[in-house]
Amino acid sequence: MKLTTTLFATAALAVSTGAAISESHMAKEMTIVSWGGAYSNSQQKAYSDPYSAMTGVKIINDESSAEAVAKLRAMNEAGNVTWDVVDVVASDAIRLCDEGLAMEINADKQLAPAPDGTPASEDFGSLRVSDCFIPQIVYSTTFGYRTDMVGDTPPTKICDVFDTKKYPGKRALEKRPINNMEWALLCDGVPKDKVYDVLATPEGQERALAKLDTIKKDVIWWSAGADTPQLLADGEIVMGSTYNGRLFSLIVEQKQPVAMLWDAQVFDLDGWIIPTGLSPERQARALDFVRFATDTQRLADQAKYISYGPARKSSAPLVGKHATLGIDMAPYMPTDPKNAKNTFLYNYEFWADYRDDIDAKFQAWLAK
Amino acid sequence: MTDTTDTGPVLAADGTPLKKSLSRALRMQKLRALMLIAPLLIFVLVTFIMPIADMLFRSVENQIVQETLPETVTALASWDPATGETPGEPVYAALARDLKVAVAAKTHTRLGSRLNYEKTGISSLFRKTGRKVKKWDLTKDAPFKEKFIKIDKDWGDVGVWKTLKVYSPKFTNGYFLNAIDMQKGLDGAKARPENQQIYIKLFKRTLFMSLVITGTCILLGYPVAWILANLPMRTANLLMILVLLPFWTSLLVRTSAWKVMLQQQGVINDVLVWLGLVSDSGRLVMINNQTGTIIAMTHILLPFMILPLYSVMQTIPPSYVRAAKSLGATNWTAFWRVYFPQSVPGIGAGSILVFILSIGYYITPEIVGGTTGTFISNRIAYHISSSLNWGLAAALGSILLAVVLILYWAYDHIVGIDNVKLGG
């Protein structure tokens, strides 16, 4: 008993100083939480399987990322955190960090540097939006449209979404204010760099909702990521917003008559957090896994399985072809220069503050 | 009778008072009975009573402000917001000391997100301030007022301080006020701006749609239950399996199936177009609105109506209807005056089940409800899992619970709860 306590203490000390610790002081089992589906699959192939093979650790997969924040809070209150590494979107990571539910990571000490020795903090750059957040991929929320329902002039601009005369039919938007409010303001004539300034004022919020009002009767509101691809496949909608990876599999794997609209797509991030309140052994294991899974090669490997861009600058040149289809992945990446001509940067700080307020107004507007 | 004097208690054979020995004998029995039900009792306590108590507590609990900023709260007590001026240096100094501790414990961001529910912007204000305060030296860096306002001009905003003062007590009715579209201020509660009012509307919609769903369940379930109750046992059992079949399928699958059925390019619309009943451009909109929610939820909740109806109808002897007919009643009169009143307990039980279940439903409205067919529970789910405003979620939940209890009480008064039968 005494011995183990000492060992724990030593392990904790080792972690805090950032020194490598030997395998024997790490947990032999870990639970990784992610989103499920093709995304989890790509993570397992690129990270989990090689890591298990290398260390012999047993990895349990959980698909609870959608409720990760609430569940982590509940686990924390109950004093029994059962997750070791959790995949969340950046805004959730900020929230978890604020709530003290995710541990802070020292990027340069606890994450692997780039092959050329560039420290991790520099390699990730501005994508590390929170001290607790270890970026993994860049994805974008963008529009897909039915090529057979738009005639000879397919949409090219985000504002075509608001043009129901030129593109009659239903469109799918996410049932939340984020992204929709920004697009509405952009198409109402607000310059890109002023969008959040305008949105911070009550008048700006009213303006965005008024713009959305013009298409409200043509909108089907989605809440699950699978909704828009399904609606597109069924021909229920002419266009709809969703994650670019979902559209990739709809177009390339399911060969549906759908194309992507690359304009003002909203860049967003997804990555790992490590919950607070883990035992030293488990924390050491989680840190070891994250260090491995977010190194330059591993991040590039994931892009073989799904069309999301790696979060490290150093990984970009290593992105190759799809593992089974053999097609070049670059044209489907939100980070590809051709696609990223006019992108929109998501303001995490803004939404952390205004989310509750704008959401109340948005929901009241929806219910009208 | 004659030889006992009425001076003391009656004694048992061994001389102990009879009352005492009786209660001792009964105590053993009671203990044994208690032990038998103990597992259930503990289960109910842990899984039912405790969560409800916890919910009620959370809906008023507000200790985080006092716990995180104890000195500031005390200092703020003497500040009069009516002057329209920011508090004096002592308050800022107290805030600096409190934040220093809070930053070390990383609790300041948590308080920030809590207060952000009440005033937009406080979340980033605390996060930003925390980073700076970490570097301060409490003894050397005074005074602090200017310093705080330099970090963010919001510290010079009376509104922020008002929010802090309003929410400094350990318990608050703020969540409940939010839940009924009101706002807590220093000078009492007032209605929220109209463009933020949503909960009362959702409560009303939830109640209205639950009533409609209950009504359609009665309309559809009654004939089915009647047929089941009047068929021979073997056929009835077979049909009963068909009624219960939906229970064996995942709720999500059933709801998604309705999507495929009801959407504009869906099965029903295709058939209607094929039959020429509607034109291809005039396909019916039956999903992502109230119609979709009502159809899908009626289907899902129908068994809860049929089962109690069936078991009550089974106990109505056929001789009642025969008697009514022999007395001269037509088929309809016999049904309406004699059979129907006796099936009312089944309708009551089924309605209570369906109504209460539908009031709390959220998966189905979320998937097929669009914007006009969602319930209050969808907002509760949002505050539980997305906004993390558990206090508001708890207040909404408590109100829902209260509404159900009031309806139950009203039902008891109007119909009588002993008139509700699940069977026999």
Next chain:
Amino acid sequence: MAKQNSSDAFVEFERVQKSYDGETLVVKDLNLKMPKGEFLTMLGPSGSGKTTCLMMLAGFETATHGEIRLDGVSINNIPPHKRGIGMVFQNYALFPHMTVAENLSFPLEVRRMGKSQREEKVKRALDMVQMGEFGGRRPAQLSGGQQQRIALARALVFEAELVLMDEPLGALDKQLREHMQFEIKRIADNLGITVVYVTHDQTEALTMSDRVAVFDDGRIQQLAPPDTLYEEPENSFVAQFIGENNTLEGVIQKINGDICEVRLDSGDIIDAKPVNVTKAGERTKVSIRPERVEFNSERLQPGAHTLRAEVLEFIYMGDIFRTRLRVAGNEDFIVKTRNAPDQVRLEPGSQIEIGWLPQDCRALDA
């Protein structure tokens, strides 16, 4: 069987058959005529078809074949609510959600009778069954006997001329049942209504009825007034079913007008009255009522055949003595004697001679 001719029959079954499954007949070729005002009981074991007949008459079952007439009119195709027949059900079928008065008022309401007239009739009907005080109560607040009275009043309140009763007293205890038997009989006689009464209790049938139809195997075995039924059963089923009966089996030796000679299986010869035996050599069951057996030789007719008997058991029953004997191999031969001051109490184990009048001893089918 019926004494009336077709024209004045109030209720008439003609060649009625009923089958539920299309394979077996529950009622086989039923013919029955009832005059107005008669109290007729259908008596029989369960499954004999008596309730089915009642339900066909009420209209809840349709006859597979044949015709049922009421007051000369065929009612085969008239729905039950238009037949105007009152009915008292086995478990009364009082509507539990209505008060007693509402129950009684129901048939009047569906006949669109005015309120004051309804109230008057309900009151009269309640008074008739001595339940005038109970109009405001619910059926569940009444005792079984009281519910019985209400059910009766409800069947009568709309002045039906024909009332059907389906084992109406089955749920009551013995004393109450006997009381209600007289009550029903009295009311039926006072109102002059026609009653068809179904029961499996023969005492009830005998005490109440003008005539009893004994059912077995889907047929009426005998239709006769109670005394005839008891004293002159026409076949061995009726003899067995009605009252207590001693049976001795044997073969007809010869028939001589009103007297026949039977050789019992034990070899003894006895005299009997031939009822439904036709020729010598036929097997027969000889039926003797226990109270017609005589063991006091002084009271026997001269020349009567006697049999030897051994006393097995003597039971004192208050008003009568019941003695079990072994006679001609039958160990369940019962003798009933009145408890008179000069009556002999037979000792078990003693040997006696018994005999009877030939006309009390009926040779029936085997």
